[in-house]
Amino acid sequence: MPCVFSASVSSRTLPALLHHLARTYHxxxxxxxxxxxxxxxxTERSIAGIAPVRELELHTDTPREHLHDFCFTPCAxxxxxxxxxxxxxxxxxxxxxxxxKPENSPNGRADQKPKNWPEDTPESKLADRQKDLPEGxxxxxAIQLIISPAQEPCSxxxxxxxxxxTDTGNHTxxxxxxxxxxxxxxHDKRHGKEHVLECHxxxxxxxxxxxxxxxxxxxxxxxxCTGVIPPDPIPAHVAPLSRDALSRRLRQSLDRKGYVRGxxxxxxxxxxxxxxxxxxxxxxxxxxxxxxxxPLTFFMHMWDQHPAPFYAWLSHGSTRILSTSPERFLCVRxxxxxxxxxKGTLExxxxxxxxxxxxxxxxxxxxxxxxxxxxxxxxxxxxxxYGSVQVSAHKETFTVDRLIQMYSDVRGTLRSGFTCLDLxxxxxxxxxxTGCPKQRTMRIIEAEEPHSRGLYCGSVVFxxxxxxxxxxxxxxxxxxxxxxxxxxxxxxxxxxLDSNPESExxxxxxxxxxxxxxxxx
Numbered sequence: 020m021p022c023v024f025s026a027s028v029s030s031r032t033l034p035a036l037l038h039h040l041a042r043t044y045h046x047x048x049x050x051x052x053x054x055x056x057x058x059x060x061x062t063e064r065s066i067a068g069i070a071p072v073r074e075l076e077l078h079t080d081t082p083r084e085h086l087h088d089f090c091f092t093p094c095a096x097x098x099x100x101x102x103x104x105x106x107x108x109x110x111x112x113x114x115x116x117x118x119x120k121p122e123n124s125p126n127g128r129a130d131q132k133p134k135n136w137p138e139d140t141p142e143s144k145l146a147d148r149q150k151d152l153p154e155g156x157x158x159x160x161a162i163q164l165i166i167s168p169a170q171e172p173c174s175x176x177x178x179x180x181x182x183x184x185t186d187t188g189n190h191t192x193x194x195x196x197x198x199x200x201x202x203x204x205x206h207d208k209r210h211g212k213e214h215v216l217e218c219h220x221x222x223x224x225x226x227x228x229x230x231x232x233x234x235x236x237x238x239x240x241x242x243x244c245t246g247v248i249p250p251d252p253i254p255a256h257v258a259p260l261s262r263d264a265l266s267r268r269l270r271q272s273l274d275r276k277g278y279v280r281g282x283x284x285x286x287x288x289x290x291x292x293x294x295x296x297x298x299x300x301x302x303x304x305x306x307x308x309x310x311x312x313x314p315l316t317f318f319m320h321m322w323d324q325h326p327a328p329f330y331a332w333l334s335h336g337s338t339r340i341l342s343t344s345p346e347r348f349l350c351v352r353x354x355x356x357x358x359x360x361x362k363g364t365l366e367x368x369x370x371x372x373x374x375x376x377x378x379x380x381x382x383x384x385x386x387x388x389x390x391x392x393x394x395x396x397x398x399x400x401x402x403x404x405y406g407s408v409q410v411s412a413h414k415e416t417f418t419v420d421r422l423i424q425m426y427s428d429v430r431g432t433l434r435s436g437f438t439c440l441d442l443x444x445x446x447x448x449x450x451x452x453t454g455c456p457k458q459r460t461m462r463i464i465e466a467e468e469p470h471s472r473g474l475y476c477g478s479v480v481f482x483x484x485x486x487x488x489x490x491x492x493x494x495x496x497x498x499x500x501x502x503x504x505x506x507x508x509x510x511x512x513x514x515x516l517d518s519n520p521e522s523e524x525x526x527x528x529x530x531x532x533x534x535x536x537x538x539x540x
Contacts (some may be wrong), residue, residue: 109154
């Protein structure tokens with residue numbers, strides 16, 4: 020698909036532009052974090068999908084061929100490239116695991132009227148809420164904005180100096196782990212680094228109504244991107260609650276006592292040989308009715324204060340999905356496969372030299388990662404050329420969310436006759452958020468966790484063509500229901516034989532920390 024226009028957008032203006040696209044044009048956003056050699060495993064660009072023209076909802080009985088046709092059959096009115104997500108719970112059926120847990124958006128069934136709905140709520144609205152919602156959702160768009168870092172000083176047709184936007188920091192700044200505790204990456208405001216922004220759209224037929232509408236929208240976007248019309252500034256984030264108020268409005272599916280007992284039961288399963296490692300999670304539900312909570316401002320605030328490589332803002336009905344994931348699931352570039360599982364966590368308030376070595380030298384954390392790397396090798400080998408799967412890097416580290424994380428690179432070559440979508444579906448859900456062995460461990464998770472995971476631990480994905488794709492593991496993820504005014508988010512920890520139950524619970528709080536701090540500092 021040819022590029023319609025390109026423009027230079029300064030890092031100072033970029034957040035306001037992205038916020039404006041989501042607010043005004045209801046764009047879906049996939050946002051990368053800092054793009055520097057020393058930064059975390061990452062996407063190479065940010066993507067905004069605008070004006071969806073096709074949508075496919077996935078259910079447990081949706082044939083795989085339907086998704087293949089949707090992603091890879093050209094559409095005259097849509098730009099090439101598909102944005103979508105898969106729910107963890109959709110992966111249960113693949114392993115023959117039945118779940119009867121009540122669920123809410125973005126998938127499942129809502130069986131009860133939310134407590135803060137008026138008594139006179141129309142039955143039609145209740146019926147809409149109680150219908151089956153998809154196990155996944157994929158969209159194609161009339162227009163995509165592709166935002167990538169400039170390799171050299173930009174000299175495109177137009178330039179934006181950034182004076183119209185809010186100064187929220189340089190999201191292409193070089194990573195520096197010796198940062199202050201308020202930000203997860205050093206923000207270098209001395210350099211006027213810029214992003215190159217390109218707008219890709221479908222070819223437009225002159226007499227097509229859709230084409231005329233798209234052309235008008237493109238003109239508006241050009242004006243925004245070139246500074247003719249400045250994007251609206253991002254409203255200042257104001258934490259909606261005090262800590263005392265949050266404690267009254269926040270519920271956990273597994274509180275400290277429940278989580279500790281859960282870990283103890285998982286350890287019994289490990290000693291019995293049922294599993295070697297299991298990722299146990301808890302769900303947080305915050306009632307934000309009457310607080311004036313704005314999920315988009317909240318999301319942009321988190322991207323600024325706690326940047327990570329795989330942020331995603333997606334909408335489905337009354338639900339706004341906020342994924343702040345640091346973890347890549349599967350990337351395919353011209354048939355070359357890369358998975359980057361994260362296992363191993365060390366929380367810190369102030370970074371000091373040697374912390375990474377303390378993490379990589381830990382037998383427990385190393386065992387967590389090594390087990391999952393072995394599982395990932397097995398998962399991707401089913402779709403890769405024989406002998407091509409290898410671990411090219413092991414026990415690497417990066418910092419995100421006031422945590423030092425450890426990860427590995429597992430690579431392979433996609434086998435002839437297989438697509439990136441085959442790889443995604445065959446390896447789903449990611450092993451780092453289940454444990455091993457996968458099927459037996461998922462059954463234990465289903466029995467031990469009182470909540471449904473929904474999208475949490477699923478995947479957000481961008482598919483370009485059969486040989487090119489990138490996807491995240493949907494951790495550090497939640498969603499906001501604009502009807503019930505409730506925000507839910509999740510956190511989990513990997514349990515192995517030498518896990519300490521209290522320490523594992525503290526790790527879940529550390530991983531949920533950026534959500535909790537943004538709600539009530």
